[in-house]
Amino acid sequence: MKNIRIINAADYVGEKVKIGAWVANKRSSGKIAFLSLRDGSAFFQAVIVKSKVSEELFDLATSLNQETAIWVTGEISEDSRSKFGYEIQVEDIEVVGQSDDYPITPKDHGTDFLMDHRHLWLRSSKQHAIMLIRNEIIRATHEFYQREGFIQMDSPILVGNAGENTTDLFHTEYFDEDAYLAQTGQLYGEAGAMALGKVYTFGPTFRAEKSKTRRHLIEFWMIEPEMAFVEHEESLNIQERYVAHLVQSVLDNCDYALDVLDRDKEQLKKYTQLPYPRVSYDEAIEILQNNEFDVEWGVDFGSPEETFLAEQYETPIFITNYPKAIKAFYMKQHPEREDVVICADMIAPEGYGEIIGGSQREDDYEKLLEGIENFGLGTEEYEWYLDLRRYGSVPHSGFGLGLERTVTWIAGTEHIREAIPFPRLLNRIYP
Numbered sequence: 454m455k456n457i458r459i460i461n462a463a464d465y466v467g468e469k470v471k472i473g474a475w476v477a478n479k480r481s482s483g484k485i486a487f488l489s490l491r492d493g494s495a496f497f498q499a500v501i502v503k504s505k506v507s508e509e510l511f512d513l514a515t516s517l518n519q520e521t522a523i524w525v526t527g528e529i530s531e532d533s534r535s536k537f538g539y540e541i542q543v544e545d546i547e548v549v550g551q552s553d554d555y556p557i558t559p560k561d562h563g564t565d566f567l568m569d570h571r572h573l574w575l576r577s578s579k580q581h582a583i584m585l586i587r588n589e590i591i592r593a594t595h596e597f598y599q600r601e602g603f604i605q606m607d608s609p610i611l612v613g614n615a616g617e618n619t620t621d622l623f624h625t626e627y628f629d630e631d632a633y634l635a636q637t638g639q640l641y642g643e644a645g646a647m648a649l650g651k652v653y654t655f656g657p658t659f660r661a662e663k664s665k666t667r668r669h670l671i672e673f674w675m676i677e678p679e680m681a682f683v684e685h686e687e688s689l690n691i692q693e694r695y696v697a698h699l700v701q702s703v704l705d706n707c708d709y710a711l712d713v714l715d716r717d718k719e720q721l722k723k724y725t726q727l728p729y730p731r732v733s734y735d736e737a738i739e740i741l742q743n744n745e746f747d748v749e750w751g752v753d754f755g756s757p758e759e760t761f762l763a764e765q766y767e768t769p770i771f772i773t774n775y776p777k778a779i780k781a782f783y784m785k786q787h788p789e790r791e792d793v794v795i796c797a798d799m800i801a802p803e804g805y806g807e808i809i810g811g812s813q814r815e816d817d818y819e820k821l822l823e824g825i826e827n828f829g830l831g832t833e834e835y836e837w838y839l840d841l842r843r844y845g846s847v848p849h850s851g852f853g854l855g856l857e858r859t860v861t862w863i864a865g866t867e868h869i870r871e872a873i874p875f876p877r878l879l880n881r882i883y884p
């Protein structure tokens with residue numbers, strides 16, 4: 454007899470198998486008992502028919518508490534009534550670990566309660582499905598960049614200077630010096646691109662953001678490719694191919710999870726259609742003004758503006774060439790316009806907002822120095838970064854995709870806190 458995982462049940466119809474699982478839920482009619490089992494790979498139903506098993510086994514099955522760990526033995530059969538399509542006809546149950554008074558019951562719990570029990574909440578079918586999608590996005594990310602000849606390069610988490618801005622830096626001590634938690638791996642990625650050509654960093658990043666929204670985490674993971682000899686347009690082409698690859702991979706490999714989440718697969722398929730529209734910041738302002746948004750050239754867009762702009766199209770869109778004053782110091786100035794930088798944000802459909810921020814980098818030493826000074830950053834800490842413009846500077850571009858924003862969007866879930874196993878949020882560091 455084989456030990457199998459629930460997700461592979463289809464391959465064992467008619468066979469007797471053994472599965473290590475937890476009891477997620479149970480119900481009984483008196484003559485027949487149903488256990489909802491989960492084993493980490495999927496959830497499915499175990500059926501215990503009173504007339505077919507010993508009284509002892511039936512009593513055991515109906516007395517199992519939620520989250521009791523068991524070994525279950527039985528035959529796999531088809532189950533046309535469930536979306537999953539298979540179940541197990543139980544012949545034996547062996548209790549491995551008892552569970553009493555499991556705090557998360559099938560009734561509705563408030564968000565705070567669930568967040569306090571995140572270590573247990575992760576076991577629910579919805580949270581499980583989101584984690585499967587997160588895993589697939591990570592896998593497909595490495596697949597994409599490795600196939601395209603990028604080298605994965607790890608950037609430091611403890612850093613001596615700001616990577617984006619100084620407003621949301623996490624300060625810490627580094628022996629006798631000041632240090633920060635990295636907001637981005639980008640500046641190190643740029644050094645990597647000059648050494649290795651095409652690199653990507655994939656690591657945790659930290660922002661002491663005081664905002665409590667459904668899109669913001671304090672600790673989130675970012676994928677940041679950086680490419681030497683690559684200008685803006687080519688970078689946009691890579692970004693859209695990458696995102697389409699992520700969506701396609703989830704469609705190909707996460708059928709079960711998408712079903713659990715009731716995600717509209719036809720809708721997701723649309724997001725694999727390239728190219729994604731490019732809308733300049735100037736055009737975006739015009740569209741918004743023509744639709745009664747109170748926006749002036751120079752402002753940054755908030756969630757209502759981004760959502761409205763994305764709703765005008767069927768796929769994610771790029772908003773390009775923002776005003777210099779509202780973007781980071783390292784972005785390359787537009788050759789024909791002093792007040793604009795060569796950059797783009799990718800906005801996801803369905804109100805999920807920005808998932809990528811990217812730009813061509815300023816490769817001119819003097820202009821970069823000026824940018825650092827204008828942003829009020831001390832030039833001393835950026836000497837190493839300026840070296841990249843002193844010794845064989847080349848046009849180069851890169852971007853950062855927020856992993857959790859992307860998971861939230863593709864999984865079609867409400868809030869970013871569900872897209873990471875243990876979210877760090879404003880005023881929350883437990884569990």
Ligand code: 4AD
Nearest residue numbers: 637639669670673677808809810811851852853855
């Ligand atoms: O636009 P951002 O700030 O860009 C950078 O950090 C660049 N250094 C990237 C680069 O060019 N290499 O952030 C990039 C992405 C955003 O589009 C968003 O998806 C995500 O990171 N992000 C967050 N995700 C969750 N919580 C937050 N507080 C986030 N801030 C940014």
